[in-house]
Amino acid sequence: MPDVAQPTIAEVRNAAEAVKAAIDRHLAAVEARTGENDPGVAAAYEALARAADDYDEVLYDAYDEVTPFEVPHETGVGHYADPDDPEAISVLIRRDYLIADPLRLRAAALRIDGSTAVDPAPVAASSVTAALGALFGEYEPDEIAGRAEQFGLEEGDSTLWVTAADPAEPGDWLGEPFDDADPELLICRFDVSEVYDDELEVLDPEH
Template identity: 60%
Template sequence: MSDAAQPTAAEVRAAAEAVKTALDRHLAAVERRSGEEDPAVYDAFNELAAAAEAYDELLYDRYDEVTPFEIPGEDTLPPYTGPEEPSALSVLIRRDYAVAEPQRLMAQARRVEAADEDAPGAGASGTVHGALGLLFGEFEPDEIASRHKEFGLEEGDSTLWVTAADESAEPGEWLEDPFEQVDPERVVCRFDVSAVFDEEFDDGDDDDGDDEDAEDGDDAEDDEADLAELEEDLDTDLDEDGAPTRLEADR
């Protein structure tokens, strides 16, 4: 950054004073709070966060120094302002997967395709796109989540939000735009699953690294054997009449 673009020492000092003022206001709001979700405390918190972030940026631009403060991300939910006794609710779920083993995915889809005369167009299982459509059309999302490795998928982050509503939506009302009108202030609760929550345990696992490397080779061989067995089942999994049998789903 050029000297002309740098903030002045006076601007940095003013930002520091703004942080002090915001701290005083936040403490005063906490001391006078009327409950656990007092909006005055929430507003004071946001003002303090904004002041601290502005000071941190100016301090870095001017002196190449940073503060020890960490500002929570924007995904922090605001206080709940929905009905105290909701008469309706919506459950929003997002689960991310990586297609780790495309061949296993398509092999499972071929089993479904062979067993279901009403399956979409023949040959759909020959592509990852088509295989995904077959499997998610055949199995419930919770079953896929519990058996994701069987389908060649690798779990990513997931989240579940429960939101309150004043009344139930009319049939078909939100189908065209199901996820765009979520009000964060009506989220009753949320549950997140992510690998980042496990990072604090990673350091303690370093001593086991050599053992895990040895096991990785065995796992790869086991996966290849499982896939070969799965392919063989496609040819042998027939009923007494010679018709393919449906893949059993533990629903």
């Protein structure tokens, strides 16, 4: 079986120049970043990592030498969610409701709580907010959406985002669950609103 052709001197030099250019682009992105998870920095980081890997490979193949740099590939510091090749996703849902009938809402909460009309202090229906707590504590959001009128609610606009995410350990993001709603990580989204002719419209995140 013939030996695999070794990289030429020109190929090694081109790979080295690609690393230099990637370093310049990464520095420029860092200097111009707009926040902690700036997508420009993320893209420049990934490009620099690929260029460094490529150079290390051709350098070893041509000269049996390696660089002193190690590019981390595992999830951790320096890893960024990539919407083109995600390791994990987050599904973010927002549904708006108008409280059209507070009495009906509180009556639904009474049924959940098991309280009676003579109960002197029915906790679940003591206020609209308490009734909402009882309602969303008992039913899944999809069921509430399907029975909104029955619960005294009127559906408004809604949206569902599927975004790229870094794999997370249980409990990691619960303290700030909506901080990662980054449009740059959007894979697809589904909007429902009366302003659209169709009930469901899929929007391309590129537009």
